Amino acid sequence: MFDQEHDAARFKRAFAILCRDCRSWPQPAALLEAMPRRDQLALTKQPIPADPDSPAMKAKFDQIAKLFRPDPKRKQDNGHGHVVTRCDGLKARCGGPGLCEVCNKEAQALKTGKARA
Incomplete structure (x- = not known):
């Protein structure tokens, strides 16, 4: 380029x-x-100081962990989204009830009143 x-x-x-x-x-x-070759920058071996026990590193680790921690206030969706609509609006590419065992179980639980709304 x-x-x-x-x-x-x-x-x-x-x-x-x-x-x-x-x-x-x-x-x-x-x-x-x-055409002459591009000038290549010299690579040097310079250690990057990283002390995992330092307060700055602990703060960074906590910040990263917070990103992956589930939000307890948000309703967790684990259904396929065909029978019961998911909060995030996603639907699995399983084909829905009649083709998918998980969706069939979810539909049956909904009929018997044991499913989440």
């Missing part, structure tokens, strides 16, 4: 080489062959 900030100098250099060496209009492959 072309990045003007990093590749403009490479294109200028490639065209300068082609202008010097070619007597006719060059093919695109010739431009790519004449």
Whole structure:
């Protein structure tokens, strides 16, 4: 992919080489062959200090754990959504009652009054 900030100098250099060496209009492959390689930043081994017992790290861990903790105020849905509508509006791709054993059990529980509304 072309990045003007990093590749403009490479294109200028490639065209300068082609202008010097070619007597006719060059093919695109010739431009790519004449283009110098991108400068690669040197990778250094610098340890990242991370103390899991530090207060800052504990706060980050608590923040991440809070994201995955279920909200106790929100009604938890575990049905397929065909028989009883889920709070989130999702429906499983099971085919619903008649095709899915879970949906059949949910429909039967609804008929007998043992299901959630």
